[in-house]
Amino acid sequence: MAIGGAVASTAALTPLARARMMPQDMDRDQFVAVVRELRAIVGEDWVFADEASTISYRKSGIPDLRGEHIPSGAVAPASVEQVQAILAVANRYRLPLWPISTGKNMGYGMATPASSGQMILDLKRMNRILDFDAELGTILVEPGVTYQQIHDYIEDNDLPYWIDVPTVGPIVSMMGNTLERGVGYTPYGDHFFMQCGMEVVLADGTVLKTGMGSIENGNTWQAFKWGYGPYLDGIFTQSNFGIVTKLGMWLMPRPPVYKPFMVRSPNVEDVAAITDTIRPFRMNNLIPNGVLIMGALYQMSMFNSRADLWDGEGVIPLDVIQRHARANDIGMWNTFYALYGTEEMIAAMEPILTGAFEATGADVLTAAEMRGNPYFEHNETLMRGGMTLEEKGLVRWWGRSGGAVAFAPVAPAKGVETIGQTELATEIMNKWGFDYAPAYAVGGRELHHIIFLMFDKGDDEHSAKAEQCMEEMITRFGERGWAAYRSSVSTMDLVADQYGAANREVNARIKQALDPNHIIAPGKQGIA
Ligand code: ADP
Structure with a gap:
């Protein structure tokens, strides 16, 4: 793919030595303007747009000989409102954003994007456990909440529940693993099966609550998965149709x-x-x-x-x-x-x-x-x-x-x-x-x-x-x-092809309807 020029100070470095690459089709002045606008939203300290501060987002653990998975930088919002404001900027400048929860997707590319130049939308600061229903054994979490955090919460509050973790559980998020349809090894090991209700911010800033989440005065969001009409949660897993900002899960009662x-x-x-x-x-x-x-x-x-x-x-x-x-x-x-x-x-x-x-x-x-x-x-x-x-x-x-x-x-x-x-x-x-x-x-x-x-x-x-x-x-x-x-970010197209033209076409149509500027994670699972 075509790669934009590097910022002046690193122009001498080869693509592979760079920790960051410019978004495709964006010149340096535009990028500087984007960074300025993003800083106004999240604060000076939460936009990473130079070589040094971007290095941790570049570590992928997978082969990347042609420098195809190098981000342009990262922005870390603290709230849904900030996510919406970032999306508005991204739409205006056509800035591609690659959302991550904790970015530890080992074996699949960690935090790196499907194509170089995307800016990482790092949701680690949104890390609150928003609700824990001790009778139903349900939890509602933000993206940056790690399994370790939930484990500690359960211990601290002496709650009679277990979590189900993937391997390397302490450092990864319930959100990232569940959205990738990862698995664990207790009876609640199929994570997406145990997921119940989510909140998604769409590319135009619309906030959608799936299932029972938008019922006025309702309290069934984490209790009943299917809601009414088409079941939407699935289209936001392994996808680039939206940014998930809240996720409900069922927890297993601790057995005697x-x-x-x-x-x-x-x-x-x-x-x-x-x-x-x-x-x-x-x-x-x-x-x-x-x-x-x-x-x-x-x-x-x-x-x-x-x-x-x-x-x-x-x-x-x-x-x-x-x-x-x-x-x-x-x-x-x-x-x-x-x-x-x-x-x-x-x-x-x-x-x-x-x-x-x-x-x-x-x-x-x-x-x-x-x-x-x-x-x-x-x-x-x-x-x-x-x-x-x-x-x-x-x-x-x-x-x-x-x-x-x-x-x-x-x-x-x-x-x-x-x-x-x-x-x-x-x-x-x-x-x-x-x-x-x-x-x-x-x-x-x-x-x-x-x-x-x-x-x-x-x-x-x-x-x-x-x-x-x-x-x-x-x-x-x-x-x-x-x-x-x-699949890892380097083979998403190859695998998507195996699922056939009709799948690709339907995904493309949904993408076009929900994100016409293709700003959320282009290339994710082969969806442009
Ligand atoms: P982990 O919990 O393993 O660290 P990541 O944060 O790396 O998981 O997320 C894995 C992948 O899931 C990301 O590369 C991204 O494609 C997708 N993803 C993660 N969080 C979100 C989110 N909040 N909204 C949409 N997609 C997400």
């Missing part, structure tokens, strides 16, 4: 007893039988939580750098992974599920599940056997909505300048699908020299295959290979009918 389990399977091919065993129990809810089938290398890459495990040529051989797994008391696949309820309920269900998993040739282990093992404790924490940051370790795999880009194709929850997907991913990744470090998350009836492609971001050649490898994976998985449910 929680019992986590780990199923240890020795062989790579065991994942098929494990998946077929999980499926009926997810369908009838005997296993109530989002189950993770963790590959040994994914687990080990959270706690080790590659050099700790292997210093030979090429990808890490299977027997080496197997040896390290055994030494750490884990299998090649380790499946985590949990039971929640009273002692009696759990005692009744436990043998049914244990027997079914043991029939696949696996060991079924409890906390009594695995306590103190960091691999077990990581998932044990997630299944009760606890805080972990261990997954951040993935970016250290190749050393300090690590990068990690995620690919998450979905498939029906059938064993045969895991065989095909694991074979294809291993073939492509190994061809490009990358280790296949997978996990499968089993929802109601589908599998999310979570693949983190870890690479050395400090090495351009390695970054280029990561980019090509990711493109090949998306393309070849797509040819087999396996499309991603989410």
Whole structure:
């Protein structure tokens, strides 16, 4: 894409060395005028428009060899009114704005925009918990509220609820993760399913409350999702149709007893039988939580750098992974599920599940056997909505300048699908020299295959290979009918194409109707 000129002081730098790039089609004088107007709205300190103050918004963790995801700056409003005023300026100058809540979207581009020159609309200052209904277990939050903040609020007020966190929960927002349709690992793990009501500011400044939110004297906004007429919440997830400023969620009542389990399977091919065993129990809810089938290398890459495990040529051989797994008391696949309820309920269900998993040739282990093992404790924490940051370790795999880009194709929850997907991913990744470090998350009836492609971001050649490898994976998985449910900012068009022309066309029409100047996050999910 065409890239505008840099501001005078940094004109000598190459695009890649820059922390910021000008919006496309905007000259320097216009940009200076925009910054002046934005400062008048949010205050001097909350517009970031020079190299130094923009650096943190530029860190993406994904390959960006051509400098295609470099923002022009950032603006951080403190209220809905300020968001509206910023949108008015953006419409006047045709300034593209890329909204983020906390901007920690790991594996998908963090805070960076789909195309260079967009200004980050950083909503971190809007970070209030606006309502917590202790009887209904519902919460209403602003964008910048982190899971840690909600966790602390619950503890401080001794409320009988759990939250459901994604990995790296402490630093990310309930808003960002839910809008991206992320998942967690308690029975409330499908975040969008548990979302109820939102407030959205449209490009023209209109404030829309979805569901029951606009009923005069109403108090049902966080209690009933569907409202009346077309259900609109969905079109504001993974989208650029509006800026979400409030989000309602349901929280899980804290169960009297929680019992986590780990199923240890020795062989790579065991994942098929494990998946077929999980499926009926997810369908009838005997296993109530989002189950993770963790590959040994994914687990080990959270706690080790590659050099700790292997210093030979090429990808890490299977027997080496197997040896390290055994030494750490884990299998090649380790499946985590949990039971929640009273002692009696759990005692009744436990043998049914244990027997079914043991029939696949696996060991079924409890906390009594695995306590103190960091691999077990990581998932044990997630299944009760606890805080972990261990997954951040993935970016250290190749050393300090690590990068990690995620690919998450979905498939029906059938064993045969895991065989095909694991074979294809291993073939492509190994061809490009990358280790296949997978996990499968089993929802109601589908599998999310979570693949983190870890690479050395400090090495351009390695970054280029990561980019090509990711493109090949998306393309070849797509040819087999396996499309991603989410993608990094660098592959949004590629994935959107796989969902077909009619989807793209309808999205484009909605975009044109709601945001005719295309100022909100152009390129998001392939929508211009
Ligand atoms: P995280 O909670 O993981 O830090 P982010 O803040 O990075 O999440 O948000 C992930 C993505 O979700 C953003 O890149 C953006 O596309 C979208 N998004 C986040 N917050 C909003 C919002 N308030 N309104 C609209 N889109 C948003």
